Amino acid sequence: MHQAALLGSAVKEAQKYGWQMSGTISHDWAAMAGAIQNHVRSLNWGHRVQLQDKKVKYLNLKGSLVDEHTVRGRSKAGKETLMTAKNIVIATGGRPKFPTNVPGAMEHGITSDDIFWLKKSPGKTLVVGASYVALECAGFLTGIGLDTTVMVRSIALRGFDQQMAGLVTDYMEGYSTKFLWKSVPKRVERLSSGAVQVTWTDAQTGGEHRDAYDSVLWAVGRAPETRALGLDRLGVHVHPETGKIIVGADESTSVPNIFAFGDIGEGRPELTPTAVKAGKLLALRLAGRSAELMNYDNVPTTVFTPLEYGCVGLSEEEAEKRHGKDGIEVFQAFYKPLEFTVAERDASQCYIKVICERGGDQKILGLHFTGPNAGEVTQGFSLGLQCGATYSHLLQTVGIHPTSAEELVKIHITKRSGLDATVTGC
Structure with a gap:
């Protein structure tokens, strides 16, 4: 869906490159959603086939723990199966x-999981939250031409470098996201009328406001699927x-033969590739083929907002906290793609920031990039940080x-110097 939005921007700019466009440009939600949903279904089917090929038994059951060696699986029809x-x-x-404290939130709202399976356009949408999920959804909804508003309680992209977060939201505001x-x-x-009316308070003025939307999308965080497992x-x-x-470095829990990884691990990044890698390494250890542990340092990620933001390593705030303001050097550049x-x-x-230790080898502690193809750029440089790049x-x-x-x-201009960091010429 992010790619759909990028294509829309490209089509609008194509005339400046000599492409002659005739007629109005419009977006068909149903066509896009159908194609994406078919792709996801094909991925799911592919996983099932691979499991079967590898002689892994797949059971579509809701599981819970009976004891440390027994799992109860329950089918939709209520049939139970015990496995040891x-x-x-x-x-x-x-x-x-x-949210549990907002009357009507669940009855009249959807989540980021739902948005990808809608058969028809969500129309004028209010996105509540400012996580990367919230901003990504708001960005692609704006990009395909929908009236989109983001409601932010405090700050955007909590846990990310806040200077970079500000650049992302500034760009989005210029891109027509409210x-x-x-x-x-x-x-x-x-x-x-069928519309959804939202009433909210403005913490700065204390005033109460309301507006009507076709859809309200809640992106206020995720909850671990642990409550019904019988862990207690x-x-x-x-x-x-x-x-x-609560997990150890080897993904172990407080019960010796029970392990956990991915989003449900306390303190672990909520990122699919991290979970995939951690799971593979755990499988190798359980099979006695390796003792290698997952390295959770310098995990790269990208926020797929209209202006993409890629990062790896420490934020400037975290680097300052660990090394002190005088213990780091921040190189920066404003550039034009x-x-x-x-x-x-x-x-x-469009901005780049490289955070280094000050003095010595000037080891790179963090790298941040806003601009086109941020994921591709960050992936390559993340290898350097794994190798101790300076x-x-x-x-x-x-x-x-x-x-x-x-x-x-x-990149060569430091924040400390106070010099203009705008890149000029080649």
Whole structure:
């Protein structure tokens, strides 16, 4: 869906590259959704086939633990099956949450899981929340031409570098996504017209406001799927506030033969590739083929907002906390991607930041990038951080012209210097 939005922007800019467009440009939600849903179904089927080929028995049952070696599976029809095993691995992930203190939230709202399976366009949409899921959804809804508003209680992209988060939301505001800052939903009601009316309070003024939307999308976090597993009976320790399972470096729980990985692990990144890798390494250890542990440091990720944001390593805030303000050097550059030139797009939020230890080898602690193809750029540089890359390594790397990634290996202006960090010329 992010790609659908990017294509829409490209079509609008195509005339500046000489493409002659006739007639109005419109987007067909049903056609897009149908194609994407078919793709997801094919992925699911492919997984089933691979499991069968590898002689892995797949049981579509709702599971819970009876004791440390026994699992009860219940079918939709209520039939129960008991299974025993030497080791049990829990990888149930999480589901989007609805707020429990907002009347009408669940009855009249949807979540990020639902948006991908809608048969018809959600229309004018209010997205409540400011996580990467919230901003990604709001970004692609705006990109396909829908009136979209984001309601933010406090800050955007909590846990990410906040300077970068500001660039992402500034770009989105310029891209036509509306933001309601410091706002908290109070109640949700269905009007006779079929629209959903949302009432909220503005924390800055204390005033109460309301507006009607076709859809309200809740993106206020995810809850671990652990409550119905019977963990308390077995003494599997969970965090009292988050409900996530407390795990060791080897994904072990407080019960010796029970392991857990992925989103349900307390303190673990809620990222699919991290869970996939952790699961593979756990499987190898359980099979006695390896002792390698998952390395949770320098995990790269990308936020697929209209202006993509990729990062790996520490945020500037975290680097300061660990090393002190005088213990880090921050190199920065504002640059203009080639894609933005002929199209005359505003590049004022296209920015690169490389955070290094100050003095010595100037080891790179964190790397942050906003711009086109941020995921592709960040993936490559993340290998460098795994290998202990330093600032001098960066400068020794030859750039590929005329890419955005090239600007990373040319970066030389520090925040401390106070100099203009705008890239000029080649």
